[in-house]
Amino acid sequence: MNSIGVGIIGFGFMGRTHLEAYRRAASDGIDCQVREIYSLDPPDAPVAGNVDTGADSVIDLESLGIRWSQQIEQLLAADDIDLVSICTPTDTHIDLAIQALEAGKHVLLEKPVALSSAEVERLQAVDDATDRLCMPAMCMRFWPGWSWLHETIRTGKLGAVTSAHFQRIGASPGWSQDFYLDETRSGGALTDLHVHDADFIFASFGMPTEVSTSGTRFQLVTQYRYPDGPASVVAEAAWYPDPSYPFQMRYRVGFETSIADFDMSRTDSPLMLHLDGATQVIDLPEGNGYEGEVRHILEAVTAGADRIDPSLGEACQVLRILEAEGASIDAQKPITLR
Structure with a gap:
């Protein structure tokens, strides 16, 4: 064309x-x-x-x-x-x-x-x-370091995942607050921020059987249950009220004999693999997930x-996960998904 x-x-x-x-x-x-x-x-x-x-x-x-x-x-x-x-x-x-x-x-x-x-x-x-x-x-499906993790999980080259912890926290948006701080329009941090990790977890491990979320729609921690998957999958998200708090994007994923550790604040070496008693810095391509998603659709x-992919069908499943997390916050109990 x-x-x-x-x-x-x-x-x-x-x-x-x-x-x-x-x-x-x-x-x-x-x-x-x-x-x-x-x-x-x-x-x-x-x-x-x-x-x-x-x-x-x-x-x-x-x-x-x-x-x-x-x-x-x-x-x-x-x-x-x-x-x-x-x-x-x-x-x-x-x-x-x-x-x-x-x-x-x-x-x-x-x-x-x-x-x-x-x-x-x-x-x-x-x-x-x-x-x-x-x-x-x-965009996280295309983000350097996160696309590496997804492919590593998919291929099983480091063995099965035993645990996974994701963290995405920072100050409440200081811009467009009429939108972001209005839960009825943005969904709060649960929907606007935490959606990144919910989607990545879904893409990597599938639909959980149960979610248990504590906190509020602006500061929360969710445990995802996978009876046939990792023993522990947890994601934390928060918008904190003080504008000085820095944005943080991290994961720590345990495999059978190794640990992958990503921290966006380590600008020179955001992704490290701990394996065989040594720490290896994983080289990542330049760019970001926004560039990756744009190239993908082009x-x-x-x-x-x-x-x-990602498809609208997958987006629908991820929204069902977030809806269950919101229900778990409201009911203060785990919510079954399937």
Whole structure:
């Protein structure tokens, strides 16, 4: 096919991150071009985030040949746009994705896809009726060090997993607080932040039989039960009220005779493998998970693929896990899933 034309809906921190990911993909030889951006905010509006994604805060769109629009219908009607990234608040995702699919666009849909599994099912029904791809943007599946872990678990090259602990904590977002701190719109840290680890756990170990979550939707710890899998799988997530608290992203996974330890704060050696009495630093590729997910859907569109992973079906299963975790918090008891 010809160059893949891209539109971005929403141009805050994540919209800028997607733009940078598409630009890097193009510079590495993937034939794509961002052609139009839609946002209600002006292109020079201030943005903030919890991770350095390499995206510029000030971008001259005109010099890049990118159109600016405040009419979403204009972007979706454009014949030169094949793929749309949706980077808006969670409670707008489903309706926007349906609009894009019905307009004949492929969709990369930011996480969390929705606040409920029922909403994901509504989107999936529309997607199933089209020949377009709709991919949940689960960036941890593509994050250097995390993709290594997923492949290591899948192949069993270090033996079976005996335990796994994931931690994703930081200060409450200091930006867009009308959205993030409104549990009815963002789902709190449970849905907006912890979804990353819930998805990775699901992708690595499947659907747990039971979850037991303590805490609140803003500070929580979940134990996942796998009778035929690891004896202990735990994930912690939190938004703390003090803005000085640093963002932390970690995992510690025990295999039969080794331990894999990832800590984002170790910038020179985030992933270490402890094996045979020695510590080995695992070399990781450059880039981040946002770049990986963008390249993944671009390659699928280029190849004319009729399906893609992660899928909406998987996103629906992950939302069911999060719903069970929320129910466990409310009932203060474990919740059975299957």
